Amino acid sequence: MALISFVVPAYRVQAYLSECLDSILGQPFDDVEVIGVDDHSPDGSGDILADYAARDHRVRAVRLAENVGLGSARNTGLDLAGGEYVWFVDGDDWLAPDCLAEVAARLRATRPDVLVVDHVRVRWDNRPTRSAMREVFPEPLGPATFRLRERPETLRLLHTAWNRLVRREFLVDLGLRFEPGWYEDVPFSFPVLMAAERIGVLDRVCVNYRQRRAGAITRTRGDRHFEVFVQWHRVFRLMDLWAPAVDDLRPVVFERMIWHYLTVLGNGERIAPELRPAFFAQITADHARFRPPGGHPVPEGVEGLKHRLAAAGRWRTFSALRAANHTQEAARRQVRRARPVARQAARRGRDALLREYYRAELCRPLDPTLAVYAAYWYRGYACNPAAIYEAARRLAPQVRGVWVVRRDRAGSLPVGVEFVVAGSREYHRVLARATWLINNVNFPDFVRKRPGSVHVQTHHGTPVKVMGLDQQRYPAGAMGMDFAKLLRRVDRWDYSVSANSFSTQMWERAYPAAYTTLEVGYPRNDRLATVTPGEVREVRARLGLAPGDRVVLYAPTHREHLPGYGPPFDPDLLLDALGPAGRLLIRSHYFHDRDRRPSGSAGPVLGPGGARIRDVSGHDRVEDLYLAADVLVTDYSSAMFDYAVLDRPIVVYAPDWTAYRLARGVYLDLLAEPPGAVTTSFPGLLDLFRSGAVDAPAATAARKRFRARFCALDDGHAAERVVRRVFLGEPG
Structure with missing residues (x-):
């Protein structure tokens, strides 16, 4: 039995379907099956599915005799699925490279009923927009699972089927299937969360949600958008059947329903002007019909005002507010479409106003209690x-x-x-x-x-x-x-x-x-100088590291003179040299792509090494990684000076040493005065670990000399010394 069954419905997606399938089948994880459902598509989608099925035993192609719609096509795939988990991926979307290994690791480690994954929206001009994941969960959840009532904010994540994996037996036992019609995700996505005993959230972008310029229902006007009411009525009928077990969830589900209605109404590409009064009237009716007796959360600001106007049936006021917002948006669009010189002038104008405000504030007294960091x-x-x-x-x-x-x-x-x-x-x-x-x-x-x-x-x-x-x-x-x-x-x-x-x-x-x-x-090294063994164990546990693991942190520096350069480094080969207990943490320089990665998390799994190799570039506190690591491998990074405070092995891996010192310039000859073992080639790096030279007497002696020269002041009180001198005025 495969771990994951992908159900990929296909209707008029021939331009995108191959990219979707390749993104699944080309992952460095193959414990999957793909069930492609040709929903009687008039284009070549069915032939593409058949061709993939002929070439790859993991793919099964199904042709439907008539077009049944997205929901029913998904049900067909669900009935044929044999995997432990089911993932419904639309044929015009695609997975992020190398995401499946981390998804699989999380599934196997936590066995959730539902695992929600992150996504980005990708426009037709390739401009991405991130999801609401960071706003909903500003602090990474890690591998913990929960019930919806414990983290009701989960409902604020996009309510689609493709951003969540569902345990198949749980889904079958629940008897939940996709309903026909538009907005078919609603009576599926919300109930699975309400019924799940174990919900997991993986704050790693796994799905690229394609924003097509034409062809999507979100960009199609018509009265079929009224079907959103039918789908939400199904949710509340199901809640009535499950009562009283889900009664405490009614307020947050109700708020999401009204939000969704107003979102559909507010999209000018969905509801034609002549249909808007009737659509608004139905929102008011549903507000009265499903409003929880004990009240419900109402958003702040303009969104809250919209909710209250809908509840009161104030269409004219609502319409006037909407017109005012559209006028403002039209003005913003006009600015965006102006020539670059005009945009720069506008920016200069806004900046000038803020600088005038800054200069005015300079005339006011200093705040004797204010410190800015x-x-x-x-x-x-x-x-x-x-x-x-x-x-x-x-x-x-x-x-x-x-x-x-x-x-x-x-x-x-x-x-x-x-x-x-x-x-x-x-x-x-x-x-x-x-x-x-x-x-x-x-x-x-x-x-x-x-x-x-x-x-x-x-x-x-x-x-x-x-x-x-x-x-x-x-x-x-x-x-x-x-x-x-x-x-x-x-x-x-x-x-x-x-x-x-x-x-x-x-x-x-x-x-x-x-x-x-x-x-x-260095104040930031105080923690390293005063850490206790118990704190180290706690940090390692949070990062998913076992007591017997031998953890290597690889932290190369940035080459300003060589954009895009990456030192020659094969994580899996190094992992082989480390042996069965080896674990590898990889951290990029902050100049690279750290901002696009999940903040504070243990990081995605990398490569065939699976959970033994992790990208920790998104972890906010590098000190945690130092504490967790048994060995640091770096090149010209200042990380070596900080890590030396811990008196643990350090390896300098400097494959471009000659070129770097000539082009960028260095203050320290790392080959002559290293903090431990040193090598200028990747085979040499592997030999250092295989031979034990990493922590041999020669390396230990080099580290002792290095620490004496650079770490003598890192005694755990550096920050205190700064505060006493700068804030308290005490003599140095």
Whole structure:
């Protein structure tokens, strides 16, 4: 029996069907079967399915004698499915590469009744739009399962059949099938969640949901959109049959119903103007008919107003509100369609207004209690600024800390951390009024250094590659840099945090200015210096690592002079060299694609190695990964200096050492002064692990020398030292 049965209905999708099937069958996981259902399609979809079935034993093609519609075609595939789980994937969508191994691992580990997976919408011009997964679950759930009443917000995820896998026996025992008509997903997707005892959520993009320019019902006008009411009536009839077991879910299901109705009505490509009053009247009728006696959640703002107008039957007011919104949207579209020069002028105009507001705020007194924190160009809560923030909350509670983050990263902040969104009005206000500004990179050029304000540059690593003004000697690594502007930014610094005397020397060369150096160790390494064995076990357990696993963290750096470069590295071969207990964590540099990956998760499974190899690029706290790893493999990354605090084996894998030092420039000869074993070839890397040289006496001795030179100040109190000097004014 296959683990997953894919049911792929096909009707007028010949242009996309091969891509869909290839995305399933080409995965590095083959415990699947595909049941392709030709819904009497007038194009070549049926022939495509038949051809795949002739070439691949995992594919079964079924031709229907007449067109029965999407729901009934899915039922046909369900009746033929033999897998443990069923996944209904539409013939014009496609799976993300390499997602199946992680899906399978989650299914086998947790055995959920329903596993919901993430998706992106992909327009015909290839522009992607992410789903609501991050808004619904800002904190990754991991492998935990739950019942719907424990996490009712799950209903806010898109209610389709293709973004969830359902255990087949559970579905058969439930007796749930797809109903005919449009919006057939509604009486399937909501009931399976209500009935499931074990729901899992995998916050990894698995499905590319194609937004076709023509042919989709969401872009087709007509009275068939009234069938949405029929489908929702089926949901509530089913809830009546299941009562009282699901009565506590009625309020949230009711809210989703009204939201869905208003979404359909609000789409001008679905409901013709002459049909809108009747559609609205049916919404009002259903509101009165199905409204829970104890009330229901109503959204805030404009959406809440729409709900209340629908409940009251106020069509004229609703229509006027809709017209006003459309006028605003038309104005926005006009701006978007303007020439690039006009768009730039509009942006400059908006920016000018915000800068005027910023300049006005500069005339107001500094807030003597306000500290503004940022890290990695507003990517989130991390690094030295986060460690200083936490120490300040403890040692200087009178200081109010506010973080600056990008809008798409706001959900990654810990609960209770105050923040402003970069570019907003509040952002400009706090930058103008803060007494303290703490960052591990520079704040934007427009930020003024006010008399009495204190700027703290924490940096984000002991440098291996050359930095700042030293890059002028290496043009390949300094393309596009404006060194005059760089120095103006450096002139704002009051303090430069340094991890060791080596860093102090390099920073003073690279960033010559009148700041005071705080050579105190790196605050972000306090946790590494004070960690207990129990905390290490807890971190490893959260990452799904067993006590006997030998965990290797591979963390290469970014090559600015070689966009798209990746060091030669075969995870599966390295895993073979590690042996049965080996586990491999792979983390990209933050300049790469980390922002598109799930935040804080253990990461997707990579390659044939299955669950023994994981991409942890999306994990917010790199310190967790250091604690979990038994060995670090890196090249020119500052990660080696941090990891050395733990006194665990480090391997320098530098396959492009000669080219890198010539093109980018380095401050440290890693081959002569390595933190452990070193190699310049991938076969050599495999030999280091096979031979045991990774933690042989020679490597241990090299690490001891390295730690003595670079880690002597990392004693667990670096953040405290910064806070006492900067916030409390104590002498160094």
